[in-house]
Amino acid sequence: MAHLCFQVLSTSFFTPKPQIPVLLSPGAACIKSIHQYRYLYLKAMQDDKFSTPPCDESKVRVPHVLTVAGSDSGGGAGIQADIKACAARGVYCSTVITAVTAQNTVGVQGVNIVPEDFVAEQLRSVLSDMPPNVVKTGMLPSTGIVKTLCQSLKEFPVQALVVDPVMVSTSGHTLAGPSILDSFREELLPMADIVTPNLKEASALLGGVPLETIADMRSAAKAIHDIGPRNVLVKGGDLPASLDAVDVFYDGNDFYEFRSSRIMTPNTHGTGCTLASTVAAELAKGSQMLSAVKVAKRYVEAVLSYSKNIAIGGGCQGPMDHLLKLKSNVERRPFDPCDLFLYAVTDSRMNKKWGRSIVDAVKAAIEGGASIIQLREKEVDTGDFLEAAKACLKICRVHGVPLLINDRIDVALASDADGVHIGQSDMPAHVARALLGPDKIIGVSCKTPEHAQQAWVDGADYIGSGGVYPTNTKENNKTIGLDGLKTVCVSSKLPVVAIGGIGMSNAQAVMRLGVPNLKGVAVVSALFDRECVTTETRKLLEVLKESTKIAN
Ligand SMILES: Nc1ncnc2c1ncn2[C@@H]1O[C@H](COP(=O)(O)OP(=O)(O)OP(=O)(O)O)[C@@H](O)[C@H]1O
Ligand SMILES: Cc1ncc(CO)c(N)n1
Numbered sequence: 001m002a003h004l005c006f007q008v009l010s011t012s013f014f015t016p017k018p019q020i021p022v023l024l025s026p027g028a029a030c031i032k033s034i035h036q037y038r039y040l041y042l043k044a045m046q047d048d049k050f051s052t053p054p055c056d057e058s059k060v061r062v063p064h065v066l067t068v069a070g071s072d073s074g075g076g077a078g079i080q081a082d083i084k085a086c087a088a089r090g091v092y093c094s095t096v097i098t099a100v101t102a103q104n105t106v107g108v109q110g111v112n113i114v115p116e117d118f119v120a121e122q123l124r125s126v127l128s129d130m131p132p133n134v135v136k137t138g139m140l141p142s143t144g145i146v147k148t149l150c151q152s153l154k155e156f157p158v159q160a161l162v163v164d165p166v167m168v169s170t171s172g173h174t175l176a177g178p179s180i181l182d183s184f185r186e187e188l189l190p191m192a193d194i195v196t197p198n199l200k201e202a203s204a205l206l207g208g209v210p211l212e213t214i215a216d217m218r219s220a221a222k223a224i225h226d227i228g229p230r231n232v233l234v235k236g237g238d239l240p241a242s243l244d245a246v247d248v249f250y251d252g253n254d255f256y257e258f259r260s261s262r263i264m265t266p267n268t269h270g271t272g273c274t275l276a277s278t279v280a281a282e283l284a285k286g287s288q289m290l291s292a293v294k295v296a297k298r299y300v301e302a303v304l305s306y307s308k309n310i311a312i313g314g315g316c317q318g319p320m321d322h323l324l325k326l327k328s329n330v331e332r333r334p335f336d337p338c339d340l341f342l343y344a345v346t347d348s349r350m351n352k353k354w355g356r357s358i359v360d361a362v363k364a365a366i367e368g369g370a371s372i373i374q375l376r377e378k379e380v381d382t383g384d385f386l387e388a389a390k391a392c393l394k395i396c397r398v399h400g401v402p403l404l405i406n407d408r409i410d411v412a413l414a415s416d417a418d419g420v421h422i423g424q425s426d427m428p429a430h431v432a433r434a435l436l437g438p439d440k441i442i443g444v445s446c447k448t449p450e451h452a453q454q455a456w457v458d459g460a461d462y463i464g465s466g467g468v469y470p471t472n473t474k475e476n477n478k479t480i481g482l483d484g485l486k487t488v489c490v491s492s493k494l495p496v497v498a499i500g501g502i503g504m505s506n507a508q509a510v511m512r513l514g515v516p517n518l519k520g521v522a523v524v525s526a527l528f529d530r531e532c533v534t535t536e537t538r539k540l541l542e543v544l545k546e547s548t549k550i551a552n
């Protein structure tokens with residue numbers, strides 16, 4: 001009996017278009033071949049038969065890749081690489097698992113194939129309920145699984161199909177035997193928008209022709225294109241180590257070479273899965289094929305380069321670390337309110353007056369015992385500020401002292417400083433938080449309980465409150481006094497550092513206010529408008545330590 005199929009159809013070559021659901025009439029039996037559905041799609045386009053689905057403006061479309069692949073217990077290739085690559089590229093990834101492998105950096109110890117009907121069930125679950133933009137395939141270990149997949153794709157067509165014809169692991173273990181070659185050639189490849197064989201796989205698809213040079217890769221790309229996929233990318237990761245990593249792309253008309261210098265690293269496990277998933281992710285976002293491949297190649301190169309020295313496992317082929325963007329957050333130790341104890345704020349006028357560079361000033365303050373540094377450089381050009389921030393950061397990291405940038409979120413981002421300190425008239429703290437991400441330190445200057453309340457709501461980590469005493473460092477700055485400071489501290493959920501005219505003579509009075517969230521003092525002139533910054537910092541540290549002893 002013919003049945004209703006609610007389908008998502010696409011053009012015969014990938015075009016970045018929203019998915020167009022089509023309700024086929026009961027008379028239209030489920031489409032038999034991919035060619036037939038592509039024909040029907042084009043015809044329907046001509047006849048203007050598509051109805052746009054009612055759109056709910058409150059819903060956000062999420063680009064979505066479904067990967068149909070094997071699990072790699074080592075986490076570097078297969079399903080695990082696909083999920084990580086899609087996540088890194090900002091794309092949702094659902095999974096149909098075709099095999100479970102026991103694998104590590106030494107090799108493949110075992111393969112357990114998922115029964116064909118259970119692969120079919122997983123496919124149905126995903127495709128019928130949450131149609132992906134793009135399907136990407138990896139390890140398809142049996143002819144039955146290839147056929148099941150092709151059948152599902154005919155029933156539930158998608159915008160693009162990316163086929164990574166996984167056959168042999170880099171360690172030489174067979175992941176899908178030669179028996180699948182016929183079903184690849186006859187059924188899967190003709191449906192593919194792109195197929196991405198490595199040298200061995202390209203050779204196998206062509207009956208074993210030897211492939212050793214870039215000229216060979218071109219001929220292979222053309223011959224594989226004749227099998228039916230719309231685009232072919234022959235990957236050159238396995239070219240001799242002396243050559244660049246060159247991939248050859250052929251779209252049926254033109255050849256393109258994607259070249260990157262070869263990264264000398266043992267951590268290349270999963271490069272192929274990562275490349276294909278990234279192509280799929282970029283297509284899902286709406287890229288054209290050529291730009292998707294370009295971005296994917298660049299991404300793999302960046303991840304390889306980032307991961308070249310990581311050590312996971314004792315074998316000779318390690319995995320990559322896909323989430324490089326998140327890495328800097330891991331290296332930084334979390335903010336500790338006690339860091340606010342002796343908070344040194346640099347000042348360009350004072351540095352000029354005493355003939356010091358920003359870096360020298362920071363070095364001296366750290367040597368004297370400053371527990372956090374803020375670069376407050378109002379008169380320095382952006383380029384010079386950035387260079388100084390990077391140099392200061394190196395010193396701060398060595399000593400475990402956080403480095404904050406005053407006002408300049410751009411400089412904080414570009415230098416990868418630990419955070420920023422912003423005033424009431426700078427960028428709102430919640431916007432700074434959105435730009436800087438969850439891990440960077442954000443401090444906000446607050447004079448009132450309302451400011452303090454807002455800083456908490458906006459996601460700040462601490463507040464700076466003052467001026468406690470009159471100061472020349474900041475013009476037109478209202479003095480709030482010890483009482484004002486206490487009022488702010490009492491109403492603040494965040495730790496507080498006191499600022500404004502604080503030095504050796506009055507630091508104890510401030511610290512003796514006796515409010516638990518007052519964690520320290522921020523000083524400018526008391527350290528930097530002096531001949532020896534290190535000596536002054538040491539002295540102030542002693543005074544502060546003394547005040548805590550008295551308080552306890
Ligand atoms: N050492 C390297 N330096 C730079 N790029 C590389 C290196 N090794 C592989 N690549 C690139 O990584 C991508 C994947 O190619 P490769 O030939 O390694 O695929 P593969 O053999 O299928 O990988 P897998 O190990 O996942 O099966 C290609 O773009 C290739 O050029
Ligand atoms: C599960 C799986 N898929 C693909 C590859 C190819 O890298 C692998 N090693 N393991």
Ligand SMILES: [Mg+2]
Nearest residue numbers: 166198272273
């Ligand atoms: Mg591969």
